[in-house]
């Protein structure tokens with residue numbers, strides 16, 4: 001009982017922090033809130049008029065919503081690349097940083113869920129998806145697997161972060177049995193969210209562009225690259241706008257991991273390109289469309305070459321010693337994130353639909369309303385992550401603790417988060 | 423960049439003294455002001471919802487999956503649909519829930535030698551099945567193929583010559599193949615689409631959540647999505663309706679060819695077959711050895727589309743010569 005009370009007080013007190021900060025914090029949060037509202041407004045329009053306000057059609061029936069969803073599942077999964085070194089290889093530098101990765105995973109999953117929801121034609125019927133109440137096509141449908149693994153991953157991470165922070169808040173030692181098992185389940189779970197998401201595509205025999213065994217591994221490699229790159233950037237912002245100390249050494253350890261993930265990613269990409277183009281059978285049409293255009297349609301060509309350019313530059317930068325300097329490392333991370341976002345989003349989802357199984361070519365580009373909804377969801381994600389950090393950094397630093405519960409609140413916390421997270 | 427902006431981190435500067443009550447009130451006012459602004463902003467951004475005309479009724483919202491409806495609940499659902507159609511289209515429909523017949527498995531056979539690409543089937547289908555006229559939804563797509571190839575990328579979807587047929591081409595209509603091993607059914611997360619005993623893959627339009635996974639899964643591009651509220655002129659409604667068939671659909675759900683359930687389960691031919699001027703379309707019960715389709719499958723040079731994807735279609739193409 002007391003525990004529950006304590007936990008609520010802990011949540012309440014850290015929650016209150018989310019509303020406090022200096023003017024830059026307010027400015028940043030205000031900016032994000034406005035974007036969220038703009039997105040909400042666009043979504044309200046979509047609810048009224050239907051998905052016709054997007055650029056999608058019967059020919060290209062998934063668009064940027066699912067593309068962003070796919071990318072963000074990867075970001076969420078990448079948190080394990082911090083968890084594994086810490087819990088399996090007992091890496092010291094990264095130990096305290098794991099929680100930032102896990103919080104990022106939570107924010108990313110929230111965005112994923114939002115992206116799936118806005119993609120539904122009938123969001124009012126979401127309860128049909130709830131196991132037990134609705135009618136759940138399990139284990140047949142990969143989408144039903146996805147619902148389970150995504151929500152499970154969310155719960156796992158919320159539990160681990162919440163528990164560890166709570167212990168820090170109460171200044172007690174976390175009970176190992178109460179979180180270590182979950183950490184290890186979480187490692188497998190992270191791989192599973194990405195694998196299952198890849199299987200959404202791989203399982204479609206009528207779409208040769210997706211129906212290839214390499215899609216799954218490529219998903220994971222690129223996810224780890226982009227997700228870790230995002231974590232590296234986030235950590236640097238944290239140490240800049242708060243007093244939380246993060247050693248250069250930790251960042252460089254992460255660089256080592258990103259480096260390998262990126263090399264594997266590029267290698268797998270090369271494998272795929274070889275298989276498509278060397279054999280050159282009819283199934284190459286989608287890949288042709290993506291890389292070179294098909295019968296005079298080339299909407300995706302500039303995108304994919306930008307992506308390849310970015311990915312290769314990032315790979316080279318990461319391998320060169322230059323990226324031991326943080327400035328180059330940051331550049332490489334930004335390039336990798338943008339490159340992989342394009343490749344996983346526009347480059348994977350859209351060409352699967354072009355040409356259609358009946359050979360028709362209809363191109364897709366997101367509409368304004370669709371773009372606003374996406375921006376809104378991204379803003380929502382940043383908002384969540386900023387709030388999570390605003391709550392957790394003082395706890396990790398010890399300025400917010402149970403001991404201080406009855407003492408008067410500090411008027412202005414020493415931690416302000418005013419910078420964009422990415 | 424940090425440090426200089428952190429102000430006092432000690433106890434609240436104003437925690438003592440007689441003006442603390444005033445401060446509390448002021449901060450309370452400020453908080454409620456902020457909250458009110460927030461709520462107003464959210465309300466304003468949701469304003470477009472006021473245009474929502476096609477609200478889901480509570481009855482529809484709570485309705486169970488087709489296969490779980492008791493006969494009573496089904497009657498209620500049919501009643502509700504009748505009322506809805508009447509309200510919207512000012513016509514009293516005859517909505518039925520037709521079950522598959524015993525000992526019947528439907529099969530379609532299409533004679534490519536005879537098809538002249540007139541698209542009469544396409545339009546008969548639209549009229550029969552109450553498909554949206556704007557935006558246009560059509561279940562049948564006719565491809566104009568140059569002689570000598572089956573590469574569908576070479577097909578023309580939008581041919582519009584003065585008259586058909588054109589020399590050097592053949593025409594290939596494609597619609598739902600009612601696969602024996604349907605990928606669309608497998609991927610649906612909520613079982614909103616399934617295969618019935620007579621081989622027809624149906625959709626419960628009141629259960630589909632509109633995720634469009636089935637649309638991506640179908641190798642024959644047979645599924646159509648209601649991207650917006652379908653519109654049908656009142657005088658063009660076909661009042662003879664079936665629950666799993668041609669009753670009007672809502673925005674945001676999937677639909678597709680269902681072999682005219684409202685006709686075929688009542689012993690009639692599909693609309694596309696009846697309208698075909700050349701007799702290129704044949705339909706019947708494959709379990710009956712004396713049916714026309716049984717004869718065709720046994721004696722003609724028959725093939726199915728994309729045999730390699732393993733869907734085992736119940737839609738066959740054949741040549742006369």
Ligand code: SF4
Nearest residue numbers: 598599601604606640
């Ligand atoms: S043709 Fe397409 S929609 Fe029809 S049963 Fe086969 S997979 Fe499903």
Ligand code: SF4
Nearest residue numbers: 610630631633634636
């Ligand atoms: S769109 Fe409807 S029928 Fe198709 S997979 Fe999704 S829920 Fe099932």
